[in-house]
Every structure is written in structure tokens, then in C-alpha cells.
Amino acid sequence: MAGFLLRRLVNYVVLALVATFLAFTLASATFDPIGVLQQRNPPPPAASIEAKKRDLHLDQPIPQRFVTWMSGVVQGDFGRTITDRPITDELGRRIGVSLRLFLLGITIGILFGVLLGVVSAIRQYKFSDYFATLFSFILLSTPVFVLGTLLKMGAQGINDSIGSNVLIFVGEETPGFQGNWFEHLGDRLQHLIVPTLTIALGQIAYYSRYQRSSMLDVLGSDFLRTAQAKGLTRRKALFKHGLRTALIPMATLFAFGFGLLVVGGTFTERIFGWFGMGDWLVTGISAQDTNITATVTLFVAVCVLFSGWLADVLYAALDPRIRVN
């Protein structure tokens, strides 16, 4: 099994390289950073434009530029932005911001999504099931920026009625905040609540639908009846034998949901002014910055492929039938 997972990992490294190369080529071929420079008013001197071209290796063919950039990446240097700041410095901070936002949102989303799905399935065609279904469909059909804006307005309303700024929805911390680590934590939490809710609500809606149908499949199964025939109460049989089996098909969803959301959360980051990876991708494209675009793409590829790998591991952990020797 370990060997199998290791081989998978090697395959993924190749895939990540291919994805990044394609993104790099596409960005290099379409971006025109010099054109932007030349249109400045007053136009910069020809010498500095030439220098910029050299800095950006625009005199080299694209594959060679990629090799140059990649050899830096291998040593931990992701190159410089168009504004000549090292990408590596910003990368760590931005990954941290994104993970903080999404790890919490997804964890809450999975937990409550599964719970809601299970309740829905067990109480199929009862009021609570219809309610959960309605809740999910409304949320799934609401674009994130609408949901985010609505939640902002709600938070503002709560703040106004309390009379103090409890729920903060701009940025990830108060700039220039002074205090000990505990107060810092409190400040960050205040910033975290509304954006996390934005992410979690959509995730709950999404996972609950899948969990409901996978649980319904299990509800009619013979082994659940066997468990009850042994003397387990219905509730115990449902959780110990039913839910445990119904979670297996969810493993892939959980894993890939995580991988895609880390960058799919661009809207959420922009709405709440969080400078994470999604925000960076938009910034990079609008600045016609190949290095940022390629860096974020590499990060996405790694996230997605790691998720795939995680799905394999989860599957093997949950389902003894596919554990191979």
C-alpha cells in the first residue's frame, strides 16, 4: 500500500509540472508587461525598458524562461514580481491567510453538512428533510458574492443593535493592533467569523445533498437490518454501521472540495479584503505578471493533486475492500 501511494505521488509531481508549464506558457504568450510600461505617461526611458526586458528574461524563448524560473523554484526562489518584489516573501504569508480562512470553513462545512445530510436521510419526506432540502437549494443557487454581501449586511445589523463592532468583515486583522497574543487571537476571530460562515454555508449545502443520497442508499441495506437484528437500537445501528459505510463515497468529495476551494474562494477573499492566494491570482493577471500567475497555478496543482492523494489514503482507511497488498 505504501509503495502504491508513493508511486502515485511521483506521478503527481509530473502532472504538477505539466500544469505549471502550460500556465506559464499561456501567461507568457498573452501578457504584455512592456506594452503596459510603454503606455505610461510620460513614457519611461528606452534604457529602463530594455533593462526591464532583461529582468523579465523576455529576450529568451518561453521554454527557456520556464526552465530558468523552475530552477529557481526548486531552490525555493519563485522569482520576482513585475514591481520587483520577491514572490517567495509574499507566498508564505498569502498561503497562511488562505489556509486560515478555508480550513476552518471546510471543517465546519463537512461536519455540519454530513450531519444535515444524515438527518435529512433518516427523516426522509418529513418536515425537517424538506426544510434541509430547501435550505440547500437556496444556498447552492446563491452566488458567493451575493451571499457574502448579505452576510455583511447581517453582521452590520448585529453590530448596530449591540452597539459595538463585534463582527468585523474587512481584512484579516485590525492594522496596527496592539495587545498580547490572547487579544490578538480575539481580534483575528472577530475578523474570521463572517467570511468563514460564507464559506461554510455553501459547503454545508453542498455536502448535505451528497451525504443524504449516500445515506439513503445505506438505509435500505441488509447489513443495517442485520445490525438491528443483533440487538442494536436503530439509532446505534444507523451511526455505527450506517454512517460509517455511507462516508466512504464522500471521501473523494471531501478531499477534492478542499483542494479546489483554496483557490476557488477568490470571491470570498475579495469581498472581505483578505489577501490570500485567490486574491493574488486576480492581482497577478491584472498586472500581467507571469511569475505570480505561474506560482499560483503551481500552488493550485499541488493542492488538487495532494487532494487526490488524500482521497486515496482516505479511501483505503475507510474501506477495507480496496486495501490492496
Added chain:
Amino acid sequence: MTTSEIQFDVPADPVVEGPVLQVEDLHVSFPSEAGRVQAVRGLSYHVSPGEVLGIVGESGSGKSVSSLAVMGLLPSSARITGSIKFQGRELIGRGDSELSKIRGRRISMVFQDPLSALTPVYTVGDQIAEAILVHRKGAVSKAAAAKRAVELLDLVGIPNAAERAKAFPHEFSGGMRQRAVIAMAIANDPDLIIADEPTTALDVTVQAQVLQLLETAQEVTGAGIVIITHDLGVVAGFADRLMVMYAGRAVEKGKVDEIYQQPRMPYTLGLLGSIPRLDVGEKQALVPITGQPPSLTDLPPGCPFAPRCPMVVDACHTAEPPLIEVDGSDEHHAACIRTGEIAATDAEGAEAAAEIFGAEVVEEPEIAKVPREQRDIVLGLDHVVKEYAVNKGVVFKRRVGTVHAVAGITFDIREGETLGLVGESGCGKTTTLMEILGLEKPMGGEISVLGTNVSSLDSKRRFEIRRDMSVVFQDPMASLDPRLTINDVIAEPMQVHGYSKDAINRRVPELMRLVGLRPEQLSRYPGEFSGGQRQRIGIARALALEPKLVVLDEPVSALDVSIQAGVINLLEELKSKLGLAYLFVAHDLSVVRHIADRVAVMYLGKIVEIGEVDSVFDAPRHPYTQALLSAIPIPDPVKERQRERILLTGDLPSPANPPSGCRFRTRCFLHASLPPEKQRTCIELEPPREVQAPDHEAACHFAQIRQVL
């Protein structure tokens, strides 16, 4: 609790007088879109301690629903009224937590499908231990329960139990899983065991093992047993009393011998008459019960069996007949107003059924009078081989083994003849069939159809020759495209082979009539037909091109017994009328004995015995044939109790690694009884097929006749 002699039942069960289970006037109904389904309508029965009650009926008769009601396992939408008293205590109205203390402790259950009855994600040992722990929390340690689970697995005959307890359900074969479920059922020494079709999904040899095990379980626990089945053979030797159910009610009940010898309700008669008998040599008239069981949403007044009954009179439609005493016996009851007249017929059991239902023996085809050697060979197989490679690796596949699915089989089928091909699942029956239908050059050996060697065919000839050969599949639900009308289904082969529109329009209604369906129904879709009717449609499609050979892959095994007889009769009539030859693949040897002229027994990709059907069944030479035949229950309680069963041990070995020499030796009782020097012959030499009698060959070094019926 340190010794291995763990006695769990320290406090003795309170001794309760009277029956273990007493069901009175039970009604169960479910909501449905068409209205309330009255699944059980006024059912009363009892089970005494240590007694075996058999409940027999077709699907939808309410037999399973009534047992689930006893267990309290019906969905909450079910409405249950009446009384279910277990050891004198009323069960109806008790909550889930109260019932869960009785379930698995005092009443336990064995389900139909062992493949899905175990939770796939926990080990078998853990699941058995759970049955103990859930009732004795605190009193029994986890380690003690695990140890007890191993003892139980050992008791139900799982070899190497300590090791196997750590296996997951998917690593167990169907028979082993059913053993594990039985181990769970007896774990807490229950007073009542309900077995719901415990052997239906299993091979005959495994079925015999499981029935034997249930008998052992009853001896060990002294429990009363309710065994539910649709197969009258299974319960004949096992049950003490029998209850026949139809449309949610008991229509006949009594002692097993009385019901088999003097059935007093036409439905029971029909059921008995519809089963082909393994022990009847001469041609037997099979009773088909026409029509369908009634819908349980809106029953008309009167006897629910009346629309299908050959003895129906006007009075039958006025009121539903109650269960009345018959033959002056206070044990035997039947729900029919004409039981007196049934009692007046001289014949007994199945013969009375044939008389009352007017069933006749289907005539032999004309061609059968010509000696076999003078008829043309329709299909010939000569040392046909089919192997599958077992590969490993994702990018670079390498061959790590070979599955010898078909290891050189030889047989032929002549004009107007039926060859039955039988064996356990995994023996290579289906692979053989696919090789024949594929019309491709086999990996080894030769296949010839109507005298033409298939390896010499070009694609045009191959297409032409397909006309002469057609197939009917096992599952009538899956083998018809649900989006085509019946007309399109039957016309399709003719369109493919370029028949003119006029010819097709003439032929389709003709085919419908031929298989006993009305041409007016041609514009309907398969979903509107019952299983038996769909199988008739499948047969009509197979006959469209006027083939010489029809390959039948388990054509009746998915059908209810009463329907099955009608389809078998139809197949026989068609054969006689059209002079067809059949290759009939089946696992049910009784059906094969009834319909086939010759039979070939397969084991692990080889034919071990082949010959004229009566010769093989009456004087089987190969130990495997003997074991197979002895495993088939006979619907006759007296004969059944006297029979000595040959129980095969274990399951079929893997065809990827077949035993050396004789492939059957690992499970062979004869081999086990031989002195070592003779055993060496079995291990080292593969037995050749040798002539034992006229048209009867067997492949065994030590072949000898053994009567098993």
C-alpha cells in the same frame, strides 16, 4: 472468565409454558401511491419450543413481512395490528429500545442474501462479538467476546476460525458469510430463530451445508425455528409443520406429511405440482398456475386465488373462505370451500395436482424417434479451452497467473436434443456459453456449428450463421430494452438480418401467439409485463429467425415457482413443435432432469460426467455428480428424512490455481476414504473421460455407481 469454557448463559432462561411465539390476527399494511397495501391480512400461527415451522409462499405473499413484524424491523410507515406474543409477552406496541433487548438475545434472524447481510467495513469476528457485547455490556469483556466469536465461527464450521475472524466480509464466500450470520444468530442462545430464505442465494451444495447447520443450530440452542422459503423442497425434510401463504393470508397449514400427501387447497396443489421432481424418471406433467398473484391494494371480495384456480365456482367470488379443519384432523386447516371434493380424488400430492389442473405431459418431438447417432450435430465442442490472464502493475502490466476458466471440454448436441449443462457457480458454465455465442476461434480446441468450424468463418458467414443460433438470458428484467416496445424487441433481430417490413409485420404477431401472449399487447413496453411474461417475450425474440439451436442461460431461475412451470412447459412445446435443439445451462438439477435429454456436469472448467439424463441421475458414477444430486432436496418429507446427504466440504477452489491430477480431489469424499497409494493416483494423474455405460461417460479413476435419490 479466564478459561476457554466460557458459559454465557449463567442465569437460566425462565421456563415458559406454551408456545414460544403466538401470532394472532396479524395485519400489516403500508402506504403506497396506489393506496394502502394490505401485505398481511389476519395471520395467526404459533411456534412451540424446539419446533420447526415452515412458511411457504411466492414473492409478495407476506411471508417475509410477517416475520419482520415479529422482529419489529418494519419501517415506521407500516401499520401493524393484532397480537404477537413472544413467551407470553406482547411485542406489538413496544418501543425500539425495548425490542432491541429481545432482538438478537431471545429472537434472532438469518436473512436471505448473505452477500449484503454483513457490514463491509468491520471484520467478521468483530461483528459476531458485537452481537454478544450489545446484550451483555459490562458482564463480558471485549477480549472474552472476541474469543467467543472465534468459538462460534468454529462451531458453524469455518476452518481456521481464529485467523478467519480477522477477515472482512468480502474475503468470505457466500456460504461462509451465511455461516457467519448463523453464528451471530446463535451467539446468545436464542429461543426463536427466524430464517428468511436462508439458502435461496446459495449454490445447491452450499445450500445443503447451510440447512445441515441450521439443524445443528437448533440442536445446540433448542430454539423454535421459523423457516421461510418459496421452495417446497427445502422445508420437506426439515420442518415439522407447514403454513402456505397466499395474498397475505395463510391458505393451508398442518403437519408437513399431511400437506405434502393430502394438500387440500388448490394453490398448495399447484405449488406441489409445479416443481419438477429430481426423483421422477418418467416424463412428469408440470402444473403451471396461470395468471398473477393479486394486487394487495384493492382486493375484490371472495377468494384471492379464485382468478387463477381451476376449481373456481361462483360461490368462490362471494366471500373469502376461512381456514377450516380438513380430513377430521384438528391440525390440518385449509381455506377452500371445495376441500371436500379435493379430498375425494384418489390421487395424492403432485399427481392430484396434475389431475385437477389438467396438466399433460408434453409430447416428444418427431425427431426423437430417430436414433441419436443418425441425427445431425447442431453444435460440437472439441477440447475447447478458455483462459484469462491475471495481470499486475499499472503502467507495465506483467502476467502473474492464468485463470483456467474452461480447461478443454468436449460435447455435442444433435438435432432436436436438449443438453443440460450443470455445475456450481464459478465452474465455467457461463464462459463456455460465451465462447459458443462469440463464434470466434477458441484459444484451444474447436467449436463447430451445424457442421461448420467457426475458426474458418469470415465475417459474412459468421453473420449468416448467427441466424441458426439464439440465446435466452437469465434475467428477464435486464435482457429487454425498457425503451423499446415489445414489437420492436421481437422485430429487431429480423431487421438486422434484412427481413422485409411485410415479413416482419406478419411474423411478430405469429411469434407472440407461439409463446402464449396476445398480439394486442405488442405496442406495450417491457415494464408493463410480469417476469414470466417477459421471459416469454425473450423466447419469442430468440425464435424470430427460426434458429436450429437455442442457448438458454438459466432461463427460469429468476422466476417464481408457479410461473417457472409455465415457461418450462412452453420451452418443451416449442422444442417439440419446431424441432429445436437446446443448450440449457442451469444450476437447478430438478429442472434439468425434467427438460433435458442429456446432461453434462462441470467442475472447475472440466466436464466430469456426461450422458443420457436418466442414466446419469439414476446411476451417477462421479463423486461430484453424486454430491450434487444428494444436495438437492426432494419435496417429499418421507423420502427426504430417509435420505443420506453427501456434504461437500468447503468451497470451489480457485480456477487460477486448480489442484493437480483430479481437480475434484480436494473436496472428494471418495478420495478421502481411499488408501494412500490409490490417493496418489488422484493427485498425480488427471482422470480421463471413460465410457461407463451406453451414452454415459465419467472422469474418475475410481468411478462406481452410488444411488443418491
